[in-house]
Amino acid sequence: MKAHSVIKVEDLVYSYGDHRVLKNVNLTVHAGEFVAIIGENGAGKSTLTRHFNGLLKPLSGRVVVGGEETKHCKVSQLARHVGYVFQNPDHQLFHNTVEKEVAFGVKNLGLSTQTIQDRVAEALQAVGLDEYRDSYPYDLSKGQRQRVALAAVLAMRPEVIVLDEPTTGQDYREMMQIMEMIQVLNQKGHTIIFITHDMALVAEFAKRVIVLCEGKILQDDSVEAVFTCPDFLKQSFLELPSITQLGNGLSHPEISAPFLTVDEAYNTLKPLLGGEAID
Ligand SMILES: Nc1ncnc2c1ncn2[C@@H]1O[C@H](COP(=O)(O)OP(=O)(O)OP(=O)(O)O)[C@@H](O)[C@H]1O
Ligand SMILES: [Mg+2]
Numbered sequence: 001m002k003a004h005s006v007i008k009v010e011d012l013v014y015s016y017g018d019h020r021v022l023k024n025v026n027l028t029v030h031a032g033e034f035v036a037i038i039g040e041n042g043a044g045k046s047t048l049t050r051h052f053n054g055l056l057k058p059l060s061g062r063v064v065v066g067g068e069e070t071k072h073c074k075v076s077q078l079a080r081h082v083g084y085v086f087q088n089p090d091h092q093l094f095h096n097t098v099e100k101e102v103a104f105g106v107k108n109l110g111l112s113t114q115t116i117q118d119r120v121a122e123a124l125q126a127v128g129l130d131e132y133r134d135s136y137p138y139d140l141s142k143g144q145r146q147r148v149a150l151a152a153v154l155a156m157r158p159e160v161i162v163l164d165e166p167t168t169g170q171d172y173r174e175m176m177q178i179m180e181m182i183q184v185l186n187q188k189g190h191t192i193i194f195i196t197h198d199m200a201l202v203a204e205f206a207k208r209v210i211v212l213c214e215g216k217i218l219q220d221d222s223v224e225a226v227f228t229c230p231d232f233l234k235q236s237f238l239e240l241p242s243i244t245q246l247g248n249g250l251s252h253p254e255i256s257a258p259f260l261t262v263d264e265a266y267n268t269l270k271p272l273l274g275g276e277a278i279d
Helices: 045-049 098-109 113-126 142-155 171-189 198-205 225-226 232-236 242-250 264-270
Strands: 005-016 021-031 034-038 062-063 082-085 160-164 190-196 208-211 216-222
Touching: 005 045, 021 045, 021 190, 021 216, 034 045, 034 062, 045 160, 045 190, 082 142, 098 113, 098 142, 113 142, 142 160, 142 171, 160 171, 171 190, 171 198, 198 225, 208 225, 216 225, 216 232, 242 264
Parallel strands: 034 190, 034 208, 082 160, 160 190
Antiparallel strands: 005 021, 005 062, 208 216
């Protein structure tokens, strides 16, 4: 049975003044998906996803979230369904302690004080920041502030979590921590939509990829399908991970699917090379 749709975008058009940024975008996201949205700078990725929680409303077309058209909904109402972690966490941190920051959104859900406290504690633990609950958010690193913003979203337990470039400005360890955390949330049933410029992260974590180019969807398919179709990526000025380029370039009959990770490449190539060559 196909999962229910959590976000439906129909013929979405959006402009800033007379600058048309989204040009008839159509897509449906189903519950439980793990979707990457990619495309060059200015392609319209953030503008598109800001429609998912009602921060932007369509100029024409429709965006339906949790069965309701966003133009009829308040942002606070949509926040129950769709949590949004901004490209720059500093745009969403306003309080003088990490704990207050994380509690802010969840306090608006009409829950008991105890439930709010439990949710905040759980969210801080999930992002590994419980020992910083009394810290001033701006004393933390950028990577930690990004995780405070993620915790604030987690505490609200939205069905869908949108992350706009969650790993920018983080070192490798912080980046993998965030991605692994997001992966666990997806395994627990949350729908994940993340924007990234990092094709290696798309390859390793996403299942579906939407390529946006100048406000239009160029491709919307499984990661395997998009990553074996380099023309689309060329058109959108994106570069495949080196390991995927290597596999695609070999065009060997025994290589039936693109390499998405070094482990996959290793496991496929090792027997082809007689076992010893890359040991
Ligand atoms: N508030 C705004 N007012 C006017 N123009 C804007 C505004 N926000 C974005 N734009 C313009 O709209 C276009 C799409 O921007 P958007 O931020 O959606 O792109 P993006 O794909 O998220 O890019 P990036 O990868 O750089 O984050 C760009 O040309 C941008 O300059
Ligand atoms: Mg953006």
